[in-house]
Amino acid sequence: MIVALQDDGKTLDPHKAADAASMHLIENLYSTLLRYSVQYGEVEADLAERYDVSPDGRSYTFRLRPNAVFHSGRPVTAEDVRFSIDRIRQLQVRAAQFTAVEAIETPDAHTVVFRLREPFAPLVTYLAHPMNAIVDRDVVAANGGNLDRADAGSGPFALVEWRKDQRMLLRRNDQYYIPGLPRLARVAFVPMPDATARTVSLRTGEIDLLLDVTGRDEKVLRPLQHLAVQSVPGTFWEYVGINTTRKLLDDVRVRQAIAWAVDRDAINRVVKLNAATLLDGGLIPPGHWAHADLRLYPRHDPARARALLESAGVRPGELSLVMKVGSAFPYQVAAGQMVKQQLREVGIDVQLLSQESGVFFEALGQKDFDLTVCGWVGFVDPDEWTYELFHSTGKWNQQGYRNPQVDTLLEQGRRTTARETRKQVYAEAQRLIAEDAPMVFLYANDQASAALPSVAGFNAHPTASTIFLRNASFSNTPAAIAAASPEPGRAVRP
Amino acid sequence: MIGYLLRRLISVIPVLLGVSLVAFALVRLVPGDPVTVLLGPGYSPEEAAVLRERYALDRPLPVQYLAWLTRAVQGDLGHSFFTGEPVVKAIVDRLPVTLELAAIALAFALLVGVPLGIISAVRPGKWLDHLARFGGLVGISIPGFWFGAILILIFSLNLGLLPSGRFVHLTDDPVENVKRMLMPGLALGTAVAAVAMRTARSAMLDVIGQDYTRTARAKGVSERGIVFRHALRNALVPVVTVLGLQAGYLLGGSVVIEQVFSLPGVGRLALQAISGRDYALLQGTVLFAATAFVLINLAVDLLYARIDPRIRDARR
Numbered sequence: 016m017i018v019a020l021q022d023d024g025k026t027l028d029p030h031k032a033a034d035a036a037s038m039h040l041i042e043n044l045y046s047t048l049l050r051y052s053v054q055y056g057e058v059e060a061d062l063a064e065r066y067d068v069s070p071d072g073r074s075y076t077f078r079l080r081p082n083a084v085f086h087s088g089r090p091v092t093a094e095d096v097r098f099s100i101d102r103i104r105q106l107q108v109r110a111a112q113f114t115a116v117e118a119i120e121t122p123d124a125h126t127v128v129f130r131l132r133e134p135f136a137p138l139v140t141y142l143a144h145p146m147n148a149i150v151d152r153d154v155v156a157a158n159g160g161n162l163d164r165a166d167a168g169s170g171p172f173a174l175v176e177w178r179k180d181q182r183m184l185l186r187r188n189d190q191y192y193i194p195g196l197p198r199l200a201r202v203a204f205v206p207m208p209d210a211t212a213r214t215v216s217l218r219t220g221e222i223d224l225l226l227d228v229t230g231r232d233e234k235v236l237r238p239l240q241h242l243a244v245q246s247v248p249g250t251f252w253e254y255v256g257i258n259t260t261r262k263l264l265d266d267v268r269v270r271q272a273i274a275w276a277v278d279r280d281a282i283n284r285v286v287k288l289n290a291a292t293l294l295d296g297g298l299i300p301p302g303h304w305a306h307a308d309l310r311l312y313p314r315h316d317p318a319r320a321r322a323l324l325e326s327a328g329v330r331p332g333e334l335s336l337v338m339k340v341g342s343a344f345p346y347q348v349a350a351g352q353m354v355k356q357q358l359r360e361v362g363i364d365v366q367l368l369s370q371e372s373g374v375f376f377e378a379l380g381q382k383d384f385d386l387t388v389c390g391w392v393g394f395v396d397p398d399e400w401t402y403e404l405f406h407s408t409g410k411w412n413q414q415g416y417r418n419p420q421v422d423t424l425l426e427q428g429r430r431t432t433a434r435e436t437r438k439q440v441y442a443e444a445q446r447l448i449a450e451d452a453p454m455v456f457l458y459a460n461d462q463a464s465a466a467l468p469s470v471a472g473f474n475a476h477p478t479a480s481t482i483f484l485r486n487a488s489f490s491n492t493p494a495a496i497a498a499a500s501p502e503p504g505r506a507v508r509p
Numbered sequence: 510m511i512g513y514l515l516r517r518l519i520s521v522i523p524v525l526l527g528v529s530l531v532a533f534a535l536v537r538l539v540p541g542d543p544v545t546v547l548l549g550p551g552y553s554p555e556e557a558a559v560l561r562e563r564y565a566l567d568r569p570l571p572v573q574y575l576a577w578l579t580r581a582v583q584g585d586l587g588h589s590f591f592t593g594e595p596v597v598k599a600i601v602d603r604l605p606v607t608l609e610l611a612a613i614a615l616a617f618a619l620l621v622g623v624p625l626g627i628i629s630a631v632r633p634g635k636w637l638d639h640l641a642r643f644g645g646l647v648g649i650s651i652p653g654f655w656f657g658a659i660l661i662l663i664f665s666l667n668l669g670l671l672p673s674g675r676f677v678h679l680t681d682d683p684v685e686n687v688k689r690m691l692m693p694g695l696a697l698g699t700a701v702a703a704v705a706m707r708t709a710r711s712a713m714l715d716v717i718g719q720d721y722t723r724t725a726r727a728k729g730v731s732e733r734g735i736v737f738r739h740a741l742r743n744a745l746v747p748v749v750t751v752l753g754l755q756a757g758y759l760l761g762g763s764v765v766i767e768q769v770f771s772l773p774g775v776g777r778l779a780l781q782a783i784s785g786r787d788y789a790l791l792q793g794t795v796l797f798a799a800t801a802f803v804l805i806n807l808a809v810d811l812l813y814a815r816i817d818p819r820i821r822d823a824r825r
Contacts, residue, residue, distance in 0.1 A: 019674070025591040025785070033547060107560070163593045179592065180603070180773035181676055207674050207771040211658045215666045216674035343784070372549075373541015373786055380552035410553045 016202050016470065016487065017222045019213050023180050023206035028162035029148040030099075030106045035392070038146060039226065039481050040183050040204055044086075045148030045168035046192075048077055048096065048127075049139055055247070055477045056303040056395060058143040062091055062169070062192075063127075072134030072432050079125040083192040085151040086166055086173040093121035098152040111403075111410065112141040134430040136437060140396035145480055171197040171485035180206060191485075198472070198488035217242065223470055224487075227479065228463040230290030236465045245475040248292040248300045249462030253347065253390035255354055255455040260415035261385055263327075263334055270452035272323035273386075276361040277354055277455050278315035286349045291458035297445030298400060300459035302477070304434070305397035307442035311449045320361040331362030336385035339368050341375040347388040350457065354388065379413045387413075388457075393478055397441040398429055405448050416453035510814075517810070521803050525796065529581065532795035533574050536788060542566055543590040543786045564590070577792065586796070587789030589782075596793035600775060607774035609679065609686075610766065611759045613694025614701055615752070622702035623748060626709025630717065631736060641706060648703025653762050657696035657769040664692060676772050693770040697762050701755045708751045712744035719743075745816050753809030760798050 024037030029045055032038050050061035063077035083091040097119045104110045115135035120128040129138065141147060154167035166174035169192075172185035183204045187197050205222065207213045214232050216222045218239065228236065228244065237244045255277060257270050264270060279293045292300055296309025324334075336358075340351040348369050355365040365386065370378065378384055394400045403409040406425045407417040424444040431437050449456065464475045473487040544560045545552055561567045577587060586596035629641040665673040671692055677685040716722060717740055725739050764776035775794060782791035813820045 017675075026593070033549065033551075107556070161593065178773070179594070179599075180771075180777055181678075205675050205771070208777075209658070209769045209771065211661055212674040212769065212771055215661050219665055219669065219672070221672055221674050371539065371541060372784075373539075373545040376549060376552045377541060377545050377557075380548075380554055380557070410556075411551055 016199050016224060016484075016489070018202060018204050018224045018226060018481070018484075019207045019216060019222045020204055021206070021213070021227050022208060024183075026163045027165065027174070027177065028106075029146045029150070029168075030103045030162070031108055032146055033108055035227075035479060036206070039479075040177070041148070042145035042480060042482050043170050043172040043185060043202070043484055044166050044174055045145070045150070045170045046083065046091070047143055047145060047148055049143040050145070050482060051143050051395065051476065051478060051480055053474050053476065053483070056305065058139055061143070062096075062149055066139070068432060072136070072430065073131045075129040075131070075138060077127045077129075079127065080192050081125060083169055084190050085154070085169045086188060086190075087151055087154060088190070089151065089153065090124075091149060091169050092124045093127045094124070095152055096127045096149055097121055098155075099147075099149045102150065102155070103147060109141075109144070109147060112137075112144070112147070134432065136429055136432045137396040137398035140399070144395070145482060172202055175201075182206075193485075197485040199484070202484060217465055217467070220467060223489075224464065224466045224473060226464050226481065228465050230288040230461070232465070233290055233461075233463050234288055241468060242465050243468055243470070244463060244465045245473075246290070246461045246463040247475050247477055248302055248459045249392075249477045249479065250300075250394055250459070251390055251392040251462070251479075252294065252298060252300065252459040253350065253388065253457045254294075254298070255457065256379070256384070256387040256389055256414050257453055257455070258382055258385050258414060259417070259453050260382060263329060264336075264385065266327045267451055268323045268327040269329060269334070271450070272320040272327070272329075272361065273358065273363070274312050274449075274452045274455045275316045275323065276320035276357050276363070277457070278357050279312075279457050280315065281357075282350050282353050283458050285353065286346050287458065287460065290463070291460045293458050294456035296449055296456075297442070298448075298454075298456045299397060299441070299445065300477075303397075305400070305438060305441045307445045309442075309446055309449060311446070312455075315357070317357075317361050324361060324363075329362075332364065334362070335364040336366070337368055338365050338386035338388070339370055339375060339378055339384040340388050341372045342369040343372040343375075344390075347390065351388045354386075382413060382415055390460075395478060397437065398425075401425055401441065401444055401448070402429065405444070405453070414453035416448075416451065418447060418451055421447050421451075514807075514811070517807055521800075521807070524803055525799060528799040529578065529792065529796055530574070532792045532799075533577065534570075536783075536786070536791050537570060539786075541786055543788065546784075546786050547591075577789070581796070586793040589790045590787045591785055596789050599778060599790065600793060600797050603773055603775045603778050605679070606676070606772050607760075607763050607767070607776060609690055610693055610697060610763055610772065610774060611756075613690055614698030614759055614762075617694060617698035618701040618705045618752065618755070622705030623709045625702075626706040626748075627713055627736065627741065627744075629706070630710045630713030631732075633714065641710070645703040645706045645710075648699045648706075651699070653696050653700065654765045654769050656699060657693065657766055660692045660696055661769075674771055676770075689770075690772075693766050693772060696769070697759065697766045700762070701752070701758065704751060704755060705748060709744065709748050712747045713740060716740040716743045742816060746813060749809055749812055749816065753806055756805040757802050760801065 020036055020039055022036040024040040025034055026032055026037050027041055029041045032041055046062045048063040049058040052059040062079055062083050064080045066075055066077045068075055085091060100113060100119055104113055115131045115133060116129055117132045118130045151167040154165060158165045171188055171191050173188045175184040175186050177183040185202045187200050210232060213225055214235055217225045233244060236242050257264055259265055283289055283291050283293060295313055296311045297307040299305045338351055340348045351367050355367050358365050402425050403411045405416055405421055407422050421444055424440050428437055428440040462475055462477050462479050469489050471488050474483040544557050588595055589599060625641045629638040632638055661673045664671040672689055677689055679686045722735060722739060725735050763774055764780050767774040767777040779794040782794055
C-alpha cells in the first residue's frame with residue numbers, strides 16, 4: 016500500500032520526533048503500553064494487556080503481554096519499559112508528560128509499576144501517545160544512543176529502508192503480538208509536498224491512500240465516485256489569542272466584545288471551505304467525552320460587542336491592536352484578515368503583522384503581541400487541552416491568563432481518576448475559560464483522508480494517527496470490512 | 510592555458526569565503542533559530558535557553574563561524590540539526606537528481622530553443638518567426654510551478670501518458686525514471702529555452718547583417734553554408750554566455766520544480782533547510798550552489814576560447 020504524506024519526516028526516533036510527518040513514519044514501527052482507540056479520547060491495550068490503579072491514584076501497575084517481541088526477535092520486557100520512559104525524560108521533547116512519575120519499578124520481567132508523586136490521571140493517555148514508544152534498549156545501545164535512522168520497535172511493521180524525501184518502506188512484522196495482523200505485506204510512505212501532485216496521484220491510482228487531506232482537496236476528491244473520503248472532527252483547532260496582560264485587553268468585557276464580534280461561521284466558510292467544526296463554547300471538540308455543549312457564543316453579534324465595549328468605557332477607534340500571525344500558515348493569515356475586518360465593524364482597529372514562523376512563535380512565547388490567530392494539534396486528554404494553556408503557571412499560557420478558580424479546577428482534573436468527576440470538572444473549567452475569553456475559539460479542523468475503494472479497514476483518527484494501518488487491507492469486500500472493524504484491541508478502562 | 514586556469518581557480522577562493530560569510534550571517538540575521546522551529550507553538554523561553562546551550566547556539570557568532578569554517582576547509586560541512594545526517598552526504602545523495610533535472614532542462618533549451626532562434630532569424634517576419642517569438646515571450650512569462658501543475662493535469666490526469674508525484678531512481682528503473690523526469694525537465698527548461706531562443710535569434714540577426722556575411726554571400730557560398738559555417742559560430746558566443754548565466758536560474762528553479770514534482774534533489778533540501786533554520790545544512794547547500802555557479806562560469810569562459818580563437822589569443 017502506498018501512502019502519500021505532505022512532508023517527509025525529520026527523524027525516526029520516536030522520543031525526539033515533534034513534527035507530524037516524522038510521527039506518521041514512526042508510529043507503525045513501534046508499540047506503546049496503551050494505544051489510542053478509534054473512539055477519540057479513549058485508550059486501549061497495546062503492549063500492556065491490562066493495568067490497575069491503586070486506590071490513592073499514585074501507583075499504576077501494568078502487566079505486559081508475554082508474546083510481544085521486538086523486531087530483533089528479543090521479547091519486550093519490563094526493563095525496556097523503564098529504559099524507554101527514562102530515555103523520554105532525558106531527551107526533553109515529551110519529558111513534561113512524566114514529571115509526576117517518581118519511580119518505575121520492575122518486580123518481574125512482565126510487570127511494570129509507575130509510582131507517582133501525586134495522582135495524575137492523564138498518565139494513561141500519555142502512555143498511549145504513539146511517540147512514547149517502548150524501544151529495544153539493545154538496538155539503542157548498538158546505534159550509540161541514536162535512533163534517527165534505526166528501528167528499535169515491536170510494532171506491526173518493521174523498517175526496510177528510508178530514502179529521505181523519496182520513500183520509507185515497511186514490511187509486515189510476522190511476529191506481531193496479534194496473530195493475523197497486520198494484513199498488509201508492505202507499506203510505503205511517499206512524501207509529496209505539492210497539493211496538485213498529491214490529489215492527481217490518488218486519482219490516477221499512483222497511490223492508494225492520501226493522509227492530511229485539506230479542505231480544498233476534499234472539495235475536489237469528494238465528488239469523485241471512485242474514491243473514498245473519510246472525515247472526522249480533528250485535533251487541529253484554531254483560535255484568536257488575546258494577550259490579557261495588555262492595557263484594556265485585561266478587561267474581561269473587552270475580550271468578550273471581541274468574542275462576540277468574531278464571526279466564526281463566516282471564517283469557516285471562506286477560509287476552511289466549511290471543512291471545520293465551529294467551537295462556540297469550550298475548546299474540546301464534539302466526539303470527545305470531555306466535550307461540553309456550552310454554546311456560549313452561538314452567533315456573531317456586533318451590537319452586543321459594541322455594548323460591551325461601551326460598558327468598559329472604550330470609545331470607537333480608541334482601541335488599536337497589533338495582530339501577529341505566522342506567514343507559514345496562510346489560512347491563519349486569511350482568518351486574521353477576516354477578524355481584522357470584523358473587529359473594525361465594532362470600532363476596534365487591528366494592524367495585521369504576518370511573520371516567519373520562528374519569529375512568530377518566539378513572539379508568542381515572549382507574550383509580545385496583542386492578538387494572534389494560531390492553533391494547536393494532537394491533544395487527547397482534557398488535561399492536554401487545558402492545563403499548559405490556561406493554568407496561570409502553564410508553560411504555553413501565552414495569553415497571560417490567570418483565574419484562581421480555573422487553576423483549582425485544572426489541578427483537580429489531573430488528580431481525579433473518576434471519569435464522571437473529570438467530565439464535570441472540565442465542563443466547568445471550559446465554561447469559565449470561554450467566559451473569560453483569553454482566547455476566542457474558532458474551530459476544530461476536520462481530519463480527512465482519501466483512499467482508493469480497494470482500501471479497507473483504515474480509520475481516520477482525530478489525531479491524524481496512522482496506527483490503524485495495522486487493520487488495513489486491500490480486499491474491500493463486506494467481510495473484510497467487518498473483520499477490520501471494530502478494533503481487535505480491547506478497551507481497558509479500569 | 511593551465512596558468513590561466515590556475516589563476517581563475519585561485520580567484521574563486523575569496524569569492525567562496527565571501528559567500529560562506531554571507532550565508533552564515535544572513536541565516537542568523539533572520540530572527541528565529543533551529544530551537545524556535547523545534548519547539549514550534551510549544552516555545553517557552555526557559556526550554557529554549559536549555560536547548561540553545563546544548564546545541565552550542567549560545568556561543569558568540571564569530572566563534573561559531575570560525576569553528577564551522579575550520580571544519581569546512583577540511584571537507585566537513587557539519588551535520589543536519591534535525592536528521593543528524595552529515596551535510597556533505599545529504600548533498601551528494603541528492604545531487605544526481607538535481608543534475609539530471611538540470612541536464613534535461615538544458616538539453617531542451619539547446620535542442621529546441623537554439624534551433625528555433627536560428628530558424629526565426631534566418632526567416633525574419635515569416636509565420637515561423639512570429640510563432641517562435643510569441644512562444645519565447647510565453648515561455649519567459651509563465652512561472653515554472655504553475656506550468657508544472659498544468660503539465661501534471663494534462664499529461665497525468667487527463668491523458669494518462671506520464672506518471673507524476675513519485676520519484677524513481679535512475680539506477681532502480683531507467684525507463685520509469687525518464688518518464689517521471691520529463692515533465693519536471695520541461696517545466697524547468699521552458700524558460701531557459703525561451704531565453705536561448707531569443708538570444709540565438711538576436712545574435713544571428715546581428716551576425717547575418719555583418720559585412721563578412723555579405724562577402725560570403727557575394728562569393729557564392731550557399732545559404733546553408735553561411736548559416737552553419739560563418740554565422741552560427743559567431744552567434745554562439747552570446748548564446749553560451751547567456752546559457753552559462755542561466756545555470757543560476759536552473760539551480761534556483763530546481764527548488765520550486767523539485768517541490769512541485771516531489772523530487773528528492775538539492776533544491777528541496779535547501780528549502781527544508783531554510784524553513785527548519787537548519788544552519789549547517791543551509792550553509793552547506795548555499796556554499797554548494799555558489800561553487801557550482803562559479804565553476805560553471807569558469808567552464809563557460811573556457812568554452813569561449815574553443816568557440817572564438819580571438820578570445821584565446823587575447824588571454825596570452
